[in-house]
Amino acid sequence: MGYDWEFVPEGANRTPPVNSEVGDKADKLETAISCYQENPKVYTSEAFSYDRLQAYTNLIEQLLACANDGELNNILQANQELIDPEFLQVMENCATWLEQQGNNNDAAWLRYIPQQLGQYLNPQAGSIEEYQGFLLELLEAEAESNDPAVVYTILQRGQHLLDDTFPQLLQQFARNVFSQENAQDVAFTAGVIQNLCNNIAQFPLGSRANNLEIAITGYQTLSEVYTREAFPEYWATTQNNLGSAYQIRIRGEREYNLELAIAAYHLSLEVYTREAFPEDWARSQNNLGNAYGDRILGERADNLELAIAAYKLSLEVTTREAFPVDWAMTQNNLGNAYSYRILGERADNLELAIAALNLSLEVYTREAFPERWAGIQNNLGNAYGNRILGERADNTELAIAAYNQSLEVLTCEAFPEQWARSQNNLGNAYRDRILGERADNLELAITAFNLSLEVYTREAFPEDWARSQNNLGNAYGNRILGERADNLELAIAAFNLSLEVRTREAFPEDWARSQNNLGNAYGNRILGERADNLELAIAAFNQSLEVYTREGFPEYWARSQNNLGAAYNNRIRGERAANLELAIAAFNQSLEVFTPTAFPTDCLRTGRNLGHTANFIIEDWETAIKGYNLAIEAVENTRLQALNPQRQQEILSDAMDVYHGIVQSYLNLNQKDRALEYVERSKTRYLVQLLTDRDIYPKGNIPPTIITELDRLRRAIIGEEQQLAIQEQTRNRGVILTPDQQKQPILNDYTHLNHLKQELNQLIDREITPIDPTFSLTQKVQTIPLTEIQSLIDQQTAILEWYIAGDSIMAFVVTSQRLKVWQSSTTDRDKLINFIKDYREAYENNKTEWIKNLNSCLNQLSKILHIDELLELIPQDCTRLIIIPHWFLHIIPLHCLPLQNGQFLYQSFSKGVGYVPSCQLLKLVKSSQRENFDRLFAIKNPTRKGLKPLLGANLEIERISQGFDAEKTIIIGESEASEQTLENRRQELQASHCIHFSCHGKFDNKSPRDSALMLADPEGNLGESANLTLAEVFEKLDLRECRLVTFSACESGIIESKADSISDEYVGLPSGFLFAGSSSVVSTLWTVDPLATTLFMTKFYHDLKRISIQDQGSIAIVLNNTQTWLRTLTSKKLGRIKNNSEFQKLLIEAFADNKRDRNKFKDLLEAAVKRQPYPFESPYYWTAFIATGV
Incomplete structure (x- = not known):
C-alpha cells in the first residue's frame, strides 16, 4: 500500500523571515563569549554592537569545529561579511583565553586561521586621507548634482572603501559639521547626507551588508540633528528611511532588525499623520505593511493581518487617480500578503492576491516599468502556482507563462539575481505541472534549478543557494528518468547541502522545511536499510514539527503531520500496533487543518x-x-x-x-x-449535474423571452465547456513535443466561456433576481439514498448495478423491498480486466476474428461475472430488470449474456431489460416521461463525400414512416440532410416525439467528445462543419418533447471506457441526447450488418406502435422481443419476406435511384437465406442493440 508523502517547495518571491534568537549553545560558543567578557582588549566603538559579537562567536564556534583547510575555506567564504579587523581581535582574545585554560591545540588552530584570511580582508583599503577624500567627493557630487547616476559612478570607483571604516568616518564628519554650522547650513548638509545614505543603501555593487550599515549609521547620526522637536518632518523622514534600512539589513539578528524597522515606522507615523501629511502617511503605512509581512516575532497570522491592514490604509490615500505608481506598488504588496495569508479561506485569499497583482499590472506595464512589471509577473506566477480555485493544470500553466514573461525582461546579464529567482520559481512550476509528460517536466524543473544555482552560489547568496538546493532536492525526489535509487540519493544530498546554511538558529522556518523534505526522501529511500531510513525520516519530521507549530505555521504543520503519519505507518521498528496508532493520530491532526x-x-x-x-x-x-x-x-x-x-x-x-x-x-x-x-x-457526476441544473427555473412572473435567453446561455456555456474538453483531450493524446514546445505553457482560452458566464450572471441580476431573489442557477447534487432508489421502481422491477473496485467486482441488486450485494474474488476481477483487454484488441484490430469468437466471448464473460449466481439474488416475481454498468461494461451487451439453461439474461424478464447510466439519472429521466408518440423526424443516408450510403437505410425509413401520421412525419435525406437543414428546421425537430438517425457516425475513443453524427456535406465546404457533434447536441438541441431517439447504424451506443479512466462519466452520443431531453435512446454497440439492421428496425417500430409507449420499460420490452425475433428468424421465413410482393415493391421504391445498391442489398438477402436454419443466430447480428432510459 503506497502512501502520499509531500515535499514542501518554495518560491523566492519573498524570502521568509527566519532568524531566531540564539540561545544556549555548545561549550565552544560559551568559551568564545567568556573570552570576550574576560578580556578588555576587544575593539568597542559605537559601531560595534553586541549583535556583531554574537555573529563573531557563532563563526568562531564553526571554525573550532571544522576538520581541514577545505572545510575552513568553505566556512570563511560563506561568512565573508564578518571577516574584518575586529573579528581578528576577538579571535586572538579567544586564543589567548584558550591557552590560559590549557587548550593549546584550539588556540594554535585559531592563530593559524588568520594566515588564510588575506583574500577575505580588504587589501585595497586606503589611508584615512583616502577615506576622507572619497567622502568629500561623494558629498560634493550629491550636493551639486542630486543625481544618483553621478553618485553611483563615484561609488563604483571607490567601492573598496565602503567598509566598516567608512560609516565611522561619516558619523565623525557629520557630528563635527553639525556642531559648528548654523541651523540653515546644518539643514542643508543633513539633507545631502540623507540623500547620500539613500543612494548607498540602494547601491547594487560591493558588499550589500556594508552598504546598509553605512546607511543605518548615517540615518542614526541624522536623528541626532533632526530631532523630533526641532525638525519633526525631517525627523519622520529619517525614521522612515531608517526603518527601510533595518528591514533589509543583513548584519545582526533578522528578527530584531525587523522589530527596529517596525519601531522606526511607528515613530515616523507619530508625525506623519493622515491629516497633516497624507502622502507620507500612506507611504509609511505601506512600508510598515512590508515589515509586518516579514516579521518573525509574534504570531505569523497576526503579523500578516497587520500587514494587510496597513496596505489597505495606505490605499485609502494612494488612489489610482492621484498616485498611480504608489497605488500599483501597494497593490503588489497587498497581493503578496494575501498570497501568504493564514486567516480566512485559503482559496479566497489567493483570489484576492491574484486580483491585486493584476491591478498592479494595469499601471506597471512592460513598456513603462519593465523591471517592476517583470517582478510582479514573478509574484503573479507564485499566486497562480498556489491557486485552489479553477483548473489546477491551467493555473500551473498560467504560473509558467508569468515566470517566462518575467524572464523576458529579467535576463541573466542585466538582472542576474532576479533572473535566478524566476528560474527557481519556474522550476517549482515545472515540477508541479500536470499537462505534458511528467518526466519531461521534472527534467525542465531540474534544469531551471541548476540554472538558478549558477547565480545563487553559496558564497554570494547563501540563503537563496540553500533555497534552490532544497527545491532541487524536491525535483530529484520526484524524478522519473534515471535510476530511482540514485535520484533519491541526489535528493538527500541536496537537502543536506541546504541544511548546511539553513540552521535552526539562523533560519528556523527554512530549516524545518528542509527537514520535512529530507524526511520524505529518507521515507522513500531505496539504498541502505529500510528500517534505518524510516527512523531517519521520523526524526526529520519530528524536528520539523519543533518549528512548524499549529499556531505559527498551520499549513506546514499539517503537511508534516501527514508525512509523519505515513512514516509511522511504514515503520519497521517498535510495536506495530503503537506505530499504527501514532500514524492515525498524525493523520487526524493533519485533517484538522x-x-x-x-x-x-x-x-x-x-x-x-x-x-x-x-x-x-x-x-x-x-x-x-x-x-x-x-x-x-x-x-x-x-x-x-x-x-x-x-x-x-x-x-x-x-x-x-x-x-x-x-x-x-x-x-x-x-x-x-x-x-x-x-x-x-x-458515477456520471457531470451529466447528473447538467440535468439537475437544466430543470431549475425561477419562480414568479418571468417573461418568456427571459426564460428563452436563460436557456440559450445555459446551453452555450455547456457547448463551450464541451469544446474546451475536446481541446484538453486533443492536447493530451501523447503528441511528442520538441524541447522548446515542452517549455511553453499550454493554456486553454477561457475568454469566451467567461464572457458567456458573465452574460448569464448579468441576466440573472438584471431580470430575474428582482422577481425571484432566491433563484439559484445551480444546486449541489445530493446523494440518492436507498429508499429513494427503491421508490423509483415497482415491486416487479429489479436494478442490477455493477461496480468494479480495485480488487473485486461488486453487484448491487436492488428491489423495492431489499438490497443484496455480491462480490467477486480478486482473481475474477483480474480475469475481467484481461478479458476486456483482449476483447477490445480483437474488435479494433481483427474484426473478422472478433465476430467469429463473439459467442464464446459472451459465454466467458457470463462465467466471470457469475450471471447465473446473480440471477438467484433477484426475486422470481421480478419481470423487469434495469442494468447499470460500470466502466468498460458499458460497451458489452450484458442483457444478452448466456445462462447455463441455454437462455439469455433478458429472457428471464418478460417486461424487458434496459439500461441507465446511474440511479440518479434514472430519477431525472423518469421525471420527464413523454405520453405522445406520433411525430417522426428522420434523417436518412446523408450524402457524404468519401462515405458509402448505408445499404437498406432508405428501405428502413420507408417502413418505419408507415407507422406514423404522414402529416406529422418529416424525412430529410441525401444532400438535404445537412447541419444547416437541421438548424433551419430546429423547431420541428424539437417538437418531434421520435427522432431516427439512419446515417454514419463516429465514436472517437481517444476524444469521446469529438464523437459525431455525419451529415451531408454542405455545398463547396467539406469536413467538420458537416458533423453534428456531441458538443453541439449539448449546446443546441432541446428535445424535451421526445420519447425516443434511435441510432440505427454505427457505434452510437459506445461511451468512453478508457483503461486509465474509471470515473464512469458516461461520455458519448447517448449522454448528449439524454441531456437534450429524450427519455429513451436506442443505440448500437458496434457497426451491425445492414440487412440485419433494416430487418431489426422495421420489426422494432412495427411492434412499438402496438403497445402503450407511456409504460415504463416499454421500449426495452419491444427491443428485447425484436432481438429474439431476429435471432430465431428462420431462413424459410426470411425467404417468404424476400419474396413478398409488398416487400419487393418497397425495395424497388427505396432503391429507385441506385440499382447498384439494390443489387448489393439483394445479394445480402440471398446470402442470408442460405445461412440455415437461423441466418441471424450469431450474436453479432442482434446483441448490439440496447435501450437506455425509461
Whole structure:
C-alpha cells in the first residue's frame, strides 16, 4: 500500500523571515563569549554592537569545529561579511583565553586561521586621507548634482572603501559639521547626507551588508540633528528611511532588525499623520505593511493581518487617480500578503492576491516599468502556482507563462539575481505541472534549478543557494528518468547541502522545511536499510514539527503531520500496533487543518492515507470512512471548480481508489445502503449535474423571452465547456513535443466561456433576481439514498448495478423491498480486466476474428461475472430488470449474456431489460416521461463525400414512416440532410416525439467528445462543419418533447471506457441526447450488418406502435422481443419476406435511384437465406442493440 508523502517547495518571491534568537549553545560558543567578557582588549566603538559579537562567536564556534583547510575555506567564504579587523581581535582574545585554560591545540588552530584570511580582508583599503577624500567627493557630487547616476559612478570607483571604516568616518564628519554650522547650513548638509545614505543603501555593487550599515549609521547620526522637536518632518523622514534600512539589513539578528524597522515606522507615523501629511502617511503605512509581512516575532497570522491592514490604509490615500505608481506598488504588496495569508479561506485569499497583482499590472506595464512589471509577473506566477480555485493544470500553466514573461525582461546579464529567482520559481512550476509528460517536466524543473544555482552560489547568496538546493532536492525526489535509487540519493544530498546554511538558529522556518523534505526522501529511500531510513525520516519530521507549530505555521504543520503519519505507518521498528496508532493520530491532526474547502488537494492526500491505513491494515472501518469521506468531499469541491468536463472527469478518476475504499468499508460494516450511495456518488457526476441544473427555473412572473435567453446561455456555456474538453483531450493524446514546445505553457482560452458566464450572471441580476431573489442557477447534487432508489421502481422491477473496485467486482441488486450485494474474488476481477483487454484488441484490430469468437466471448464473460449466481439474488416475481454498468461494461451487451439453461439474461424478464447510466439519472429521466408518440423526424443516408450510403437505410425509413401520421412525419435525406437543414428546421425537430438517425457516425475513443453524427456535406465546404457533434447536441438541441431517439447504424451506443479512466462519466452520443431531453435512446454497440439492421428496425417500430409507449420499460420490452425475433428468424421465413410482393415493391421504391445498391442489398438477402436454419443466430447480428432510459 503506497502512501502520499509531500515535499514542501518554495518560491523566492519573498524570502521568509527566519532568524531566531540564539540561545544556549555548545561549550565552544560559551568559551568564545567568556573570552570576550574576560578580556578588555576587544575593539568597542559605537559601531560595534553586541549583535556583531554574537555573529563573531557563532563563526568562531564553526571554525573550532571544522576538520581541514577545505572545510575552513568553505566556512570563511560563506561568512565573508564578518571577516574584518575586529573579528581578528576577538579571535586572538579567544586564543589567548584558550591557552590560559590549557587548550593549546584550539588556540594554535585559531592563530593559524588568520594566515588564510588575506583574500577575505580588504587589501585595497586606503589611508584615512583616502577615506576622507572619497567622502568629500561623494558629498560634493550629491550636493551639486542630486543625481544618483553621478553618485553611483563615484561609488563604483571607490567601492573598496565602503567598509566598516567608512560609516565611522561619516558619523565623525557629520557630528563635527553639525556642531559648528548654523541651523540653515546644518539643514542643508543633513539633507545631502540623507540623500547620500539613500543612494548607498540602494547601491547594487560591493558588499550589500556594508552598504546598509553605512546607511543605518548615517540615518542614526541624522536623528541626532533632526530631532523630533526641532525638525519633526525631517525627523519622520529619517525614521522612515531608517526603518527601510533595518528591514533589509543583513548584519545582526533578522528578527530584531525587523522589530527596529517596525519601531522606526511607528515613530515616523507619530508625525506623519493622515491629516497633516497624507502622502507620507500612506507611504509609511505601506512600508510598515512590508515589515509586518516579514516579521518573525509574534504570531505569523497576526503579523500578516497587520500587514494587510496597513496596505489597505495606505490605499485609502494612494488612489489610482492621484498616485498611480504608489497605488500599483501597494497593490503588489497587498497581493503578496494575501498570497501568504493564514486567516480566512485559503482559496479566497489567493483570489484576492491574484486580483491585486493584476491591478498592479494595469499601471506597471512592460513598456513603462519593465523591471517592476517583470517582478510582479514573478509574484503573479507564485499566486497562480498556489491557486485552489479553477483548473489546477491551467493555473500551473498560467504560473509558467508569468515566470517566462518575467524572464523576458529579467535576463541573466542585466538582472542576474532576479533572473535566478524566476528560474527557481519556474522550476517549482515545472515540477508541479500536470499537462505534458511528467518526466519531461521534472527534467525542465531540474534544469531551471541548476540554472538558478549558477547565480545563487553559496558564497554570494547563501540563503537563496540553500533555497534552490532544497527545491532541487524536491525535483530529484520526484524524478522519473534515471535510476530511482540514485535520484533519491541526489535528493538527500541536496537537502543536506541546504541544511548546511539553513540552521535552526539562523533560519528556523527554512530549516524545518528542509527537514520535512529530507524526511520524505529518507521515507522513500531505496539504498541502505529500510528500517534505518524510516527512523531517519521520523526524526526529520519530528524536528520539523519543533518549528512548524499549529499556531505559527498551520499549513506546514499539517503537511508534516501527514508525512509523519505515513512514516509511522511504514515503520519497521517498535510495536506495530503503537506505530499504527501514532500514524492515525498524525493523520487526524493533519485533517484538522486540511479541510475539504481550504486545502482540497492536501485533504484528499491525507484523507486517503487515513482511510487506507484504517481500512486495509487495522480494519477500523469507521475511521477509514471518516478519512475517505473527507477526501471525497475535497475531490467533489475540486471537481466543481474545474472549468471543463474533461478535467472534472480526470479529477474524479484520479481519486477512484478513495471511492472504492469507502464502499468496501461500508460493506465491511454491513451498511450496504451507504455503500450503494457512494457507488452512485462516483458515477456520471457531470451529466447528473447538467440535468439537475437544466430543470431549475425561477419562480414568479418571468417573461418568456427571459426564460428563452436563460436557456440559450445555459446551453452555450455547456457547448463551450464541451469544446474546451475536446481541446484538453486533443492536447493530451501523447503528441511528442520538441524541447522548446515542452517549455511553453499550454493554456486553454477561457475568454469566451467567461464572457458567456458573465452574460448569464448579468441576466440573472438584471431580470430575474428582482422577481425571484432566491433563484439559484445551480444546486449541489445530493446523494440518492436507498429508499429513494427503491421508490423509483415497482415491486416487479429489479436494478442490477455493477461496480468494479480495485480488487473485486461488486453487484448491487436492488428491489423495492431489499438490497443484496455480491462480490467477486480478486482473481475474477483480474480475469475481467484481461478479458476486456483482449476483447477490445480483437474488435479494433481483427474484426473478422472478433465476430467469429463473439459467442464464446459472451459465454466467458457470463462465467466471470457469475450471471447465473446473480440471477438467484433477484426475486422470481421480478419481470423487469434495469442494468447499470460500470466502466468498460458499458460497451458489452450484458442483457444478452448466456445462462447455463441455454437462455439469455433478458429472457428471464418478460417486461424487458434496459439500461441507465446511474440511479440518479434514472430519477431525472423518469421525471420527464413523454405520453405522445406520433411525430417522426428522420434523417436518412446523408450524402457524404468519401462515405458509402448505408445499404437498406432508405428501405428502413420507408417502413418505419408507415407507422406514423404522414402529416406529422418529416424525412430529410441525401444532400438535404445537412447541419444547416437541421438548424433551419430546429423547431420541428424539437417538437418531434421520435427522432431516427439512419446515417454514419463516429465514436472517437481517444476524444469521446469529438464523437459525431455525419451529415451531408454542405455545398463547396467539406469536413467538420458537416458533423453534428456531441458538443453541439449539448449546446443546441432541446428535445424535451421526445420519447425516443434511435441510432440505427454505427457505434452510437459506445461511451468512453478508457483503461486509465474509471470515473464512469458516461461520455458519448447517448449522454448528449439524454441531456437534450429524450427519455429513451436506442443505440448500437458496434457497426451491425445492414440487412440485419433494416430487418431489426422495421420489426422494432412495427411492434412499438402496438403497445402503450407511456409504460415504463416499454421500449426495452419491444427491443428485447425484436432481438429474439431476429435471432430465431428462420431462413424459410426470411425467404417468404424476400419474396413478398409488398416487400419487393418497397425495395424497388427505396432503391429507385441506385440499382447498384439494390443489387448489393439483394445479394445480402440471398446470402442470408442460405445461412440455415437461423441466418441471424450469431450474436453479432442482434446483441448490439440496447435501450437506455425509461
